[in-house]
Amino acid sequence: MNLDETLHELCQAAVPAFADVAFVHLYAPLPVGDETAAPHGVLRLHTTDRAPPRKAATGGTGPLPPAADTVQAAEAVRPAATGPLAKLLRAGQPVFGDRPGIRSVVAELLGVANDPAAVPPGRRLILAPLHGRSHAMGSVVLIRGPDRADFTADDLIVASQLATHTALGIHKAVLYAHEASVADTLQRTMLPPSLPKPAGVLLASRYLPSSRTAQVGGDWYDAIPLPGNRVALV
Known part of the structure; x- marks a missing residue:
């Protein structure tokens, strides 16, 4: 309440x-x-x-x-x-x-x-x-x-x-x-400040927390360049 x-x-x-x-x-x-x-x-x-x-x-x-x-x-x-x-x-x-x-x-x-x-x-x-x-x-x-x-x-x-x-x-x-x-601030600090720019892929991200009542969402994410022009999304 x-x-x-x-x-x-x-x-x-x-x-x-x-x-x-x-x-x-x-x-x-x-x-x-x-x-x-x-x-x-x-x-x-x-x-x-x-x-x-x-x-x-x-x-x-x-x-x-x-x-x-x-x-x-x-x-x-x-x-x-x-x-x-x-x-x-x-x-x-x-x-x-x-x-x-x-x-x-x-x-x-x-x-x-x-x-x-x-x-x-x-x-x-x-x-x-x-x-x-x-x-x-x-x-x-x-x-x-x-x-x-x-x-x-x-x-x-x-x-x-x-x-x-x-x-x-x-x-x-x-x-x-x-x-x-405090939890919201911690989640935001865990987000990467920028995403990589691999050849042939355009990456974009947005922080979108869930409702105030649920108080969940905004999970940590990342994009990792891999060999062979592949990208791993987390």
Whole structure:
């Protein structure tokens, strides 16, 4: 399963049954393998999912309340290595939006750092770090509209399970993509830089790997001139 499929599964599980909005930020570049160095650089918005408009639970006819429907996320965030956001992601534990000191962190992810009051109030927001085997990989922000009940302590456990499953999937997808890239590079380096030009024969070649899912093809080849104006093709 690749990265996009992993995050699509997360959104399918979370929206709309569990939350009305989900934002997923990932470090760019993502750490590979079991390296222990803390990731640095930029958190980029990778995936956004929203529940379709619906009638309010109170019987109204309007769409989802603006507090959830209009919330946006920052396209890119550059957290300080020792700042509260980076520390929270390294800790790996999901938190409610009403936890002391969290509003400014969430405001940074939502792109409203200068206006923390724009963050959905109370326990209508959960920030769950995406933590791999040994490092932070990003975060998922889950938001409920005011027409739904607040998140509960049990919901925090569910968010933790979703984040853990997703982080492990991201870890595997990134590692697989890295190994596939190494294998592809190795195959290309094994190809001869040029083909011989025997008399009476015109040789041409092309590297054509198979599909991404099969990850095979592009086998090594060569052309060898033989006595008697013969050519061996490998």
